Amino acid sequence: MIEEIQLNLADNLHVSISDGDLVAKITDTENNFIERKTVSDTRGWLETTVAFANSCPIGFPGVLYVGVNNDGTVQRHKEPQNFEKLQKTVSNRIGEAWPSIFHLSRTLRKDGSEFLAVLVPGSELRPHFSGHAYVRVGPENKQASKDQYDKFIAQRSSKVRELQKLVGKTVFWHSITPFSGNDNGTLSDCNQFFVTIDGGSYKRCFPIDWITISFDPSNQRYMLIVQSR
Numbered sequence: 572m573i574e575e576i577q578l579n580l581a582d583n584l585h586v587s588i589s590d591g592d593l594v595a596k597i598t599d600t601e602n603n604f605i606e607r608k609t610v611s612d613t614r615g616w617l618e619t620t621v622a623f624a625n626s627c628p629i630g631f632p633g634v635l636y637v638g639v640n641n642d643g644t645v646q647r648h649k650e651p652q653n654f655e656k657l658q659k660t661v662s663n664r665i666g667e668a669w670p671s672i673f674h675l676s677r678t679l680r681k682d683g684s685e686f687l688a689v690l691v692p693g694s695e696l697r698p699h700f701s702g703h704a705y706v707r708v709g710p711e712n713k714q715a716s717k718d719q720y721d722k723f724i725a726q727r728s729s730k731v732r733e734l735q736k737l738v739g740k741t742v743f744w745h746s747i748t749p750f751s752g753n754d755n756g757t758l759s760d761c762n763q764f765f766v767t768i769d770g771g772s773y774k775r776c777f778p779i780d781w782i783t784i785s786f787d788p789s790n791q792r793y794m795l796i797v798q799s800r
Contacts, residue, residue, distance in 0.1 A: 598643030627693030725763035
C-alpha cells in the first residue's frame with residue numbers, strides 16, 4: 572500500500588505526496604525546490620529550510636533529503652543510523668530559524684538504505700532567517716518577540732516608521748471616506764496593516780494605505796487624513 576503525507580496547509584488547501592513520489596524525486600536535479608544534504612551537513616539543513624520557506628510558493632513544499640548525496644544516491648554508513656534520533660536532530664536544527672518554520676519529515680528507504688525527506692512549505696511568515704533576531708533592552712541583549720519582529724518588518728515602510736514614532740501621542744484624525752468624522756485621540760498602536768486610535772470612549776482602526784500624515788501648526792499636533800484609495 573502506498574502511504575501519503577497529508578499537508579493541511581490551509582482550510583482550502585490540501586497537498587498529498589506519496590512515499591513513492593518522494594523516492595522518485597530523489598534524483599531530480601532539475602527541480603529548484605529539491606535539495607540533497609548528507610547527515611553531517613547540519614548547516615546545510617538549516618540554510619535549505621530557510622530558503623524553501625522564503626522562496627517556495629506559499630503553501631507548496633520544497634523537499635530536503637537528508638542522508639542523500641548530491642548525485643541522488645543514498646549515503647552508505649559504516650555504522651547503523653538511528654533515523655528516529657536523526658529526525659529529532661534535524662528538527663532541532665531547523666528550530667534555530669526565526670520565525671519558526673513549519674516542516675514535516677519522513678524516514679524512507681531506497682535500494683535497501685534509509686534517508687529522510689523533509690517537506691518545507693512556502694511560508695506566509697517570511698522572511699525567515701537562520702538565527703534569532705535580537706534587541707537591546709537596557710544593558711542586555713534579548714531575543715526579539717514576535718510582535719517586535721513584526722514591527723521591524725513594518726518599519727521598512729517610511730510611513731509606518733513615522734506613524735510608529737507617534738504611538739502614545741495625541742493626534743487629530745479626519746476621515747473623508749468611507750465615512751466622515753474627526754476627533755482627537757491617542758495613537759495606541761501601529762503595525763504594517765493599520766493604526767489604532769484610542770479616543771477614550773471608542774477605538775478605531777484605519778488601514779495604513781488610507782492614511783496621509785500631515786501637521787496642524789496652530790495646535791502643534793499631527794493630523795491623520797483618512798481617505799480610502
